[in-house]
Amino acid sequence: MDTQHYLQAAERLCAANGGKLTELRRQVLELVLGYPGVVKAYQVLADLQRDRGAAAPPTVYRALDYLAQYGMLHRVDALNGYIVCHHFECSHQALILACEQCGGVEELDADATFQSLSQTTARAGFVPRAQSLVLTGSCKHCHS
Amino acid sequence: MDTQHYLQAAERLCAANGGKLTELRRQVLELVLGYPGVVKAYQVLADLQRDRGAAAPPTVYRALDYLAQYGMLHRVDALNGYIVCHHFECSHQALILACEQCGGVEELDADATFQSLSQTTARAGFVPRAQSLVLTGSCKHCHS
């Protein structure tokens, strides 16, 4: 999916949730799209300051939170960063593989895994919130 | 396992890895043990300052890192905190269930789950590092 179609799909997703892909959100989404892997909030902030002259942390955090809330981005806790989700239109659970060596990130569909996890946690009476699972490790290019 | 036996086991674990459960590390471990769920580094720092008069962030982070390195604690990225592992003596993968409502944390053994995850990631050529998986959601006392 190229950037144009991606952004159109993002607009539809926002609209479907009663919101809008505002100029700021679109700009932030494009910035994150421009990075191959995980991006930090303050990197986006710096880019934003370069592009539009002024921006403060809340500005970028609000946009990132919004985009993550509806699945266009995934927050990667282990890395304090964000990655683009390239298939938010299909309902899915994401399994994010973050390489500790090269910083690269890959996303797998993990509906089946999530099912099996849910069964495990059900025995403890625990209901997991739909979310992204993150594994750190080494990717195929990096493991020695 | 009561605190006395737990600390003795911790001492053994440190020794087995060529280290020591120093006074500072023991103190930090006891502090974390005193909390029912997840604890933040700066909470431990405050406790430490109360108990011994002075302490700076590196002091507590070094101790926490050491304890987590050998499995006495687990770091919970999603919450920027740490929890005690009550069964570090059995080799295991931890599956941590963190309740978003009450802040409570439960830990399950997840060797089987980790196996299945590894199989999934192997198809992408990815080798996950042994680590703790964290799921957020709602525990049996809290889901409405």
Next chain:
DNA sequence: TAGGTAATGTTATACAGTAACATCCGCGGT
């Protein structure tokens, strides 16, 4: 056009983590 709501701007600050270097302390070798 007044009033409400969502979004954004602004300031300040809280919270999290680490770099760099100084000091101490226990221990093996002589």
Next chain:
DNA sequence: ACCGCGGATGTTACTGTATAACATTACCTA
């Protein structure tokens, strides 16, 4: 006993991450 070494801790200062609180704007609608 003394030296020298390495691990652990202390200290200072800083960088990075995130949010609270409030002001302002933009836009829709009654």
